[in-house]
Amino acid sequence: MSAIFPTTLLSYLNILGIFLRLLGFFMLVPGFSHRTIPPMVKLLLALVVALALYPLLSARLEALPLESLSGIVALALRETILGFLMGFVAYLTFEAIHLAAQFIGFQMGFGAAGLVDPVNHSQVSVLVPLTGWVALMVFFLTDMHHNLLVLFVRSFEITHSIELENFSTVAVAKLLIQKTGELFIVAVKIAAPYTFLVLATNAAVGILSRLLPQMQMLLFVFPVTIFLGICGLYLLAPDLIDYFQGIMDQMGQDVIVLLRTI
Incomplete structure (x- = not known):
């Protein structure tokens, strides 16, 4: 292969492969895909990290098939798709947290008190930005950002010889559908304590309204629900943070499962 491409050109192509996989990865991975980060910063970050990782990965990249222009195009597509898929699996974890925040906010009575998210240009519950920043911290x-970079390096050990025509499309699609379904399960688990608290509050108010029909209990429902919901957020915050850490650890395992499925 060195007879077809000079060694320096081969090095540039290998760096390009790392760069494109990183670029696809940074498009969706939490912490790096935020829309407030300028695209040029993402490009420069991907390029700097690719140059830093090249000495570690050069020995594994020498076997890449680059004998023709079509091979180079296939390399570019493959690396971008792989990076995008890895970032998407990590992205689902944060989407589960955002969905749980929507559930909690709706149960607490914040369904009508939405905010316009300037990043995603959509209306969200007032709790979504709060839980999003906590999860990001x-x-x-x-x-976890270091762990994801380690997984990124390991991805070249697992998938460096995979060709586009050998992609297990059906297996990858099944895995992504499964992980998307688990997104809702995780969101319900996060929101379950607050849902129980709100249901207990509504049940108590219903009993009091039957015992004291002369009182307008409806006037007290919303302020009490919001107050108890905020108290629940405060009291359960340590457990919530521990659970966030657990699902982020699972996020790394999901990325490895995806790579082995491919």
Whole structure:
């Protein structure tokens, strides 16, 4: 292969492969895909990380099939798709947290008190930005961004010889559908304590309204529900953060499962 491409050109192509996989990865991975980060910063970050990782990955990349222009195009498509899929699996974890925040906000009575998210240009519950930033802090404070970069390096050990025509499309699709379904399960688990609290509050108010029909209990339902919901958020915050850490650890395992499925 060195007879077809000079060694320096081969090195550039290998760096390009790392760069494209990183670029697809950074498009969706939490912490790096935020829309407030300028695209040029993402490009430069992907390029710097690719140059830093190249000495570690160069020995594994020498076997890549680059004998023709079609091989180079296939390399570019493959690396971008792989990075995108890895980022998407990590992205689902944060979407589960956002969905849980929507559930909790609706149960607490914040369904009509939505905010316009300037990042995603959509209306969300007032709790979504709060839980999103808490999850992002847990993500960085627990070094999950480092763990994801380690998984990124390991991805070249698992998938460096995979060709586009050998992609297990059906298996990958089944895995992504399964992980998307688990997104709702995780969201319900996060919101379950607050849902129980709100149901208990509504039941208590219903009993009081039957015992004291002369009182307008409906006037007290919404403020009491919001107050108890905020108290529940405060009291359960440590457990919630621990659970966030657990599902982020599982996120790394899901990325490995995806790579082995491919």
